[in-house]
Amino acid sequence: MLRFEEARQIVNNALGSYAIDRFPEELYEPVRYILSIGGKRLRPALVLMACSVFNDAVHQAIKPALAIEFFHNFTLLHDDIMDNSNIRRGQPTVHERWDPNTAILSGDVMSILSYKIISESDDRYLKDLLQLFNSTALQVCEGQQYDMNFESRMDVTVGEYLKMIALKTAVLIAASLKAGAISGGADTVDAELLYEFGMNLGMAFQIRDDHLDVYGDPDKFGKKIGNDIVTNKKTFLLIKALELSDPEMKSRLNNLLGNKNLDPETKVREVTSIYQQLGIDSITADLASAYYEKSIQYLERVNAEAPRKESLAEFAEKLMYREA
Amino acid sequence: MLRFEEARQIVNNALGSYAIDRFPEELYEPVRYILSIGGKRLRPALVLMACSVFNDAVHQAIKPALAIEFFHNFTLLHDDIMDNSNIRRGQPTVHERWDPNTAILSGDVMSILSYKIISESDDRYLKDLLQLFNSTALQVCEGQQYDMNFESRMDVTVGEYLKMIALKTAVLIAASLKAGAISGGADTVDAELLYEFGMNLGMAFQIRDDHLDVYGDPDKFGKKIGNDIVTNKKTFLLIKALELSDPEMKSRLNNLLGNKNLDPETKVREVTSIYQQLGIDSITADLASAYYEKSIQYLERVNAEAPRKESLAEFAEKLMYREA
Numbered sequence: 001m002l003r004f005e006e007a008r009q010i011v012n013n014a015l016g017s018y019a020i021d022r023f024p025e026e027l028y029e030p031v032r033y034i035l036s037i038g039g040k041r042l043r044p045a046l047v048l049m050a051c052s053v054f055n056d057a058v059h060q061a062i063k064p065a066l067a068i069e070f071f072h073n074f075t076l077l078h079d080d081i082m083d084n085s086n087i088r089r090g091q092p093t094v095h096e097r098w099d100p101n102t103a104i105l106s107g108d109v110m111s112i113l114s115y116k117i118i119s120e121s122d123d124r125y126l127k128d129l130l131q132l133f134n135s136t137a138l139q140v141c142e143g144q145q146y147d148m149n150f151e152s153r154m155d156v157t158v159g160e161y162l163k164m165i166a167l168k169t170a171v172l173i174a175a176s177l178k179a180g181a182i183s184g185g186a187d188t189v190d191a192e193l194l195y196e197f198g199m200n201l202g203m204a205f206q207i208r209d210d211h212l213d214v215y216g217d218p219d220k221f222g223k224k225i226g227n228d229i230v231t232n233k234k235t236f237l238l239i240k241a242l243e244l245s246d247p248e249m250k251s252r253l254n255n256l257l258g259n260k261n262l263d264p265e266t267k268v269r270e271v272t273s274i275y276q277q278l279g280i281d282s283i284t285a286d287l288a289s290a291y292y293e294k295s296i297q298y299l300e301r302v303n304a305e306a307p308r309k310e311s312l313a314e315f316a317e318k319l320m321y322r323e324a
Numbered sequence: 325m326l327r328f329e330e331a332r333q334i335v336n337n338a339l340g341s342y343a344i345d346r347f348p349e350e351l352y353e354p355v356r357y358i359l360s361i362g363g364k365r366l367r368p369a370l371v372l373m374a375c376s377v378f379n380d381a382v383h384q385a386i387k388p389a390l391a392i393e394f395f396h397n398f399t400l401l402h403d404d405i406m407d408n409s410n411i412r413r414g415q416p417t418v419h420e421r422w423d424p425n426t427a428i429l430s431g432d433v434m435s436i437l438s439y440k441i442i443s444e445s446d447d448r449y450l451k452d453l454l455q456l457f458n459s460t461a462l463q464v465c466e467g468q469q470y471d472m473n474f475e476s477r478m479d480v481t482v483g484e485y486l487k488m489i490a491l492k493t494a495v496l497i498a499a500s501l502k503a504g505a506i507s508g509g510a511d512t513v514d515a516e517l518l519y520e521f522g523m524n525l526g527m528a529f530q531i532r533d534d535h536l537d538v539y540g541d542p543d544k545f546g547k548k549i550g551n552d553i554v555t556n557k558k559t560f561l562l563i564k565a566l567e568l569s570d571p572e573m574k575s576r577l578n579n580l581l582g583n584k585n586l587d588p589e590t591k592v593r594e595v596t597s598i599y600q601q602l603g604i605d606s607i608t609a610d611l612a613s614a615y616y617e618k619s620i621q622y623l624e625r626v627n628a629e630a631p632r633k634e635s636l637a638e639f640a641e642k643l644m645y646r647e648a
Contacts (some may be wrong), residue, residue, distance in 0.1 A: 022462065027469040078432060082425045101406040101472065107463045108402060108435065115439050116458040119451075127447070134440040139347065141433045145351040147424065294450060 003311045004318075007045035011069065012231055020113070028136035030106035030143050034073050039090045039204045040068070042319075043070040045175040049315065050180025053056075055306045061068050063121040064129055069175050070114035077107035082148060111137075116136040117282070132182070136148035136175040143168025150234040154254070161239050162203070169204025177312075193302045200295035201316050207288040208320060210235040214272060215281055224283050226268030232257050237280050237288070238271075244278045292320045326376035327635045328642075331369035335393065336588025338386050344437070354418045354430035355437070358397050361415045366643075368393040373639065374504025374518050377632045387445040388453055392500050396436035399464055401431035416437035423517050429456060434460075457508070460499040471643075474558040478566070478578070481573040485563050486527070494526025501636075517626045524619035525640050531612040533645060534559040538596060539605055544647040550592030556581050560611070561604050562595075568602045616644045 002010075015035055020028050043066035045103045051061035079085075080093040081103050087093065095103035114133075121129050146164040175196040181191040212221060213228040214237060228235045245253060256262065257268050276283065293315055299309055326334075339359055344352050375385035380461040403409075403645040404417040405427050411417065419427035433499050437458075444593045445453050460548035505515040536545060537552040538561060569577060580586065580594050599605065619640055623633055 012484060022466065024469050026472060026473060027466060046346065078428055082428060100424075104402055105405060105465055105469055105472075108431075109462060111432065111435060112458065112461040112465065115454075116462070119454040123451070129442075130439075131442040134443055137436040138433060138440070141429055141436065142346065142348060142351060145348050145429055148429075149348060149350060275604070296460055 001308050002049050002058055002316050004049065006132060007048040007052075007058075008041045009106055010048060010058070010062070010085065011041045011065055012021060014066055015069065018066060018117075026102065030041055030077070030098055030102055031110055032099070034088075034110075035069075036096060038089045039069075039073070041069060041199070043072055043172060046176040046198070046312075046315070049311055050177040050270065052180075053180065053183035053194070053302065053304050053312065054184035054186045054190070056224070061124060062179045064133075064179040065120035065176075066171065066174065067114045067121075067133065068179065070110050070117060071137060071140075072172065074107050074110035074114060075144070077103050077257070080099040081107075081145060082144070087242055093306060113298055114159060130181050132175055132178055136171050137166045139171045143171075149236075152258075153234075156234050156239050156242060158215030158236070158239055161234065161236055165206040166199065168262075169206045170199045172203035173205065185209060187303075190302050193298050197295050197298040197312070197316075200291045200298060201319065204288045204291035205319055206297050207236050207284060208322070209290065210237055211281075211284045211288060212322075212324070213237075214275065215285075217323055221323045226264070227273070229268045230264045231273045235285055237275060241271075241275055241278050241280050244280075245274070245297040245323075248276060249277070259283070265324055292316065325632050325635050326373050326382055327580070328369055328373065328639050331372040331376075331382075332365045334382070334386070335365045335368040335370060335389055339393065341439075342390060350426065350520075351430060351433055352492045354401070354422055354426055357421070358401060358412075358418060358434075359428075361395075362413045363397070365393060365456055366398055367476045367496060370418035370497065370500040370522070370639070371504040371507070373635055374501040376504075377518070377626065377636065378505065378508035378510045378514070378626050382508075384446060385504050386506055387441055388457075388503040391438045391445075391457065394434050394441060394494065395461060395464075396496065398431045398434035398438060399468070401427050401434065403468060406468070407493035416492055419585075421545065426488045427507045433633050438610075446507065452505055452506050456499055456502055458493050463480065463495045467495075471558075477558075480558050480563050482560070484562055485560055486556065489527060489530040489560075490523065492568070493530045496527035497529065498522030511627075514626050514628070517622050521619050521640075523621040523637070524563075524622060527642055528612045528615035528619060531560050531608060532584065532646070534561055535560075535605075535612060536648070538599065538648075539609075542648055546648045549606060550596070550626045553595045554588045560610055561599060564607060565595075565602050566589075566601055568604075569598070573598060574600070612644070616640065 020031060022028055047061050047065035047068060047202045048058045076088060078095050080088055080098050081095045083154045085093055085098045093103070094106060116131050118129055119126070128190070131183050143164055143166070146160070146169055149166065174195045175198070177194040186194070210228065213235065214226060216225060218225050241253060242250060255276055256267055259267075295311065299312055299316070302309060344355060346352055371385050371389035371392060372382045376382045384639050400412060401418050404412055405419045405424050409417055410420045418430060421626070424449045442453055442457050443450070467488055470484070471492055474484075474488065498519045498524070501518040502515050510518070534552065537559065538550060540549060546605070564579060565573060577595070577598055580591055584590075620637065623636060623640070626633060
């Protein structure tokens with residue numbers, strides 16, 4: 001069994017010694033930059049931890065782990081352009097520090113590097129890993145497109161939202177676990193069970209993320225409370241609130257969203273007050289818990305001794321009850 | 325032996341029946357669009373033609389052929405954003421018809437689709453094809469970055485220029501031929517010889533491209549003569565002219581490039597007149613010919629009967645002496 005902190009250390013060491021000794025500098029400097037400004041390395045750590053459920057030789061899973069981290073960072077580079085985000089991990093985003101063209105091309109090269117790395121995986125598992133990687137990568141792009149489509153829509157349903165976060169967020173967490181399982185020599189049933197563990201955990205993770213934005217402890221959250229409300233982001237909370245509100249409340253909510261002159265603090269207070277009247281806090285927390293519980297059930301069904309699965313269970317619990 | 329027109333037909337049929345039946349529409353519609361507005365299919369046709377040198381079962385090479393066409397079109401989507409080009413194949417570019425975000429994400433998805441397709445290649449050749457594809461893809465990005473770097477530089481050397489077009493243009497033509505050879509079961513020596521045939525042909529192709537922009541027959545060229553001059557593009561002609569000109573002529577050339585009020589026709593006429601005094605026409609034509617001759621030498625060394633190589637020789641000749 002490999003604990004998260006150990007896994008993260010292995011990932012960071014491997015990333016540190018993965019020499020990107022190619023030119024021109026203008027292309028590869030932003031790649032080194034985005035990898036160097038941090039990130040929790042959740043996904044690659046999950047690859048190694050999933051491998052360790054079946055096999056102590058966790059280094060067998062290092063290539064898919066790195067490939068997934070490169071892929072994830074590629075999506076960040078491009079998403080930040082599309083979402084016009086200026087800050088990532090407390091630092092300027094690549095398109096902000098350099099320019100959009102640099103972020104486009106460096107992102108492209110990171111995506112190709114992720115394929116280069118996955119191609120270096122153990123021959124025995126290459127075909128399965130590629131198939132998993134290809135379908136997951138397409139789904140992540142599809143999720144990003146749905147997310148962008150939602151920006152200009154006020155009629156997004158809860159079902160559509162859940163599908164979007166499944167694609168944009170949960171499948172990559174699920175694929176990380178499955179890639180680790182494959183690399184550890186797990187059979188297809190166990191690999192699938194870990195995939196489902198990851199899908200449900202990923203859903204819980206994103207819904208908890210939406211929840212924290214409003215109900216996080218300001219002293220622990222690290223970011224400003226209510227940022228999603230200020231930016232009119234289509235979170236689970238907002239979509240559920242629009243679904244549950246009667247015509248009068250819905251019109252109040254729409255007015256708050258449409259009023260560009262409203263100061264941010266008032267907007268957050270007013271929207272939160274509507275959430276309160278509709279019970280959005282507990283509805284959201286309950287949904288996240290339901291996904292979390294389901295994820296644990298999948299993990300329990302994985303055919304391995306309980307101690308080997310302990311670090312994944314611990315990880316899931318921490319992810320679920322995190323404060324930031 | 326497979327002639328270019330037959331190869332192109334097979335490629336177009338395969339592209340037509342390659343169903344991209346995924347959602348959302350907003351993501352995949354631009355992919356279908358860029359594939360539908362034409363393109364000569366040079367690269368995928370070369371894959372099939374190279375395969376046919378060694379093997380009549382050219383369908384063995386269809387996956388790498390399609391993968392390379394998807395990859396090429398992905399680079400077009402992103403290059404057009406970076407170069408701010410509004411027209412491609414006589415039609416609006418994707419970022420123009422939709423918007424830059426759409427072009428970024430649809431490009432990403434095309435790049436992933438190209439990997440999905442190459443991953444479906446014959447198991448026997450998968451590892452070799454992936455390695456070729458990965459290193460080629462990185463090189464193409466590197467070439468694009470050098471090309472962008474050159475925009476703001478007036479001191480680009482001929483050597484730097486040749487390296488840039490080798491990366492941006494020639495390696496993908498070379499890789500197309502090598503991928504076809506691999507898929508046809510060629511040995512590594514012949515695969516390498518075809519790669520070098522492609523490298524030299526690709527160099528000739530790009531230099532001829534630069535040459536045609538100024539010295540093409542206006543009735544046959546299809547585009548406006550001198551567009552590269554108008555846009556100050558760092559072509560072989562301009563770089564060579566800057567290298568060969570004495571201080572006085574260099575200063576005249578720099579004034580022409582820097583003068584934003586000059587009408588395009590005068591600029592083309594004046595720059596062309598400097599080219600004429602420096603003998604740029606024949607220097608450029610000679611260099612293209614030298615690469616072409618070298619490419620043919622590599623082709624001749626490929627261990628196959630001459631008739632099997634005839635269509636590639638014919639293709640190279642046509643590419644070299646094309647008028648548009």
